[in-house]
Amino acid sequence: KYAENMYYFSELALTLNAPENGTAPTDSRRRPDQRLMENGRWDEANVEKQRLEEKQRLSRKRREAEAARATEDGTPCDPYKPLWFERKKDPVTQELAHVYKGGYWESKEKQDWSLCPDIF
Numbered sequence: 001k002y003a004e005n006m007y008y009f010s011e012l013a014l015t016l017n018a019p020e021n022g023t024a025p026t027d028s029r030r031r032p033d034q035r036l037m038e039n040g041r042w043d044e045a046n047v048e049k050q051r052l053e054e055k056q057r058l059s060r061k062r063r064e065a066e067a068a069r070a071t072e073d074g075t076p077c078d079p080y081k082p083l084w085f086e087r088k089k090d091p092v093t094q095e096l097a098h099v100y101k102g103g104y105w106e107s108k109e110k111q112d113w114s115l116c117p118d119i120f
Helices: 011-015 032-038 042-073 104-110
Strands: 085-089 096-100
Touching (some): 032 042
Antiparallel strands (some): 085 096
């Protein structure tokens, strides 16, 4: 209803970022800066976005430091791995692709998000 007043987006496009109960704490729809922006609280959204970006930078620096230490020590370093996907070679294209490896829907059903990192 009234989609023509919403930048001519379709109803689907307008609802793609709508909050949904029971999603993982890492779901992008839970981004606090996005929620603030959508509620018209622009100044707060910008401050929150800066906080999130700094948190991401610190996390990346920690991973890079761990990798550097592992290289110096000669110990194996486990690089960042996605929680619900794994990189595999596509049998048709022979290119690396991220393929769903399972676990998300089971975690959602149980509402057990203990494996999810604190990204927000």
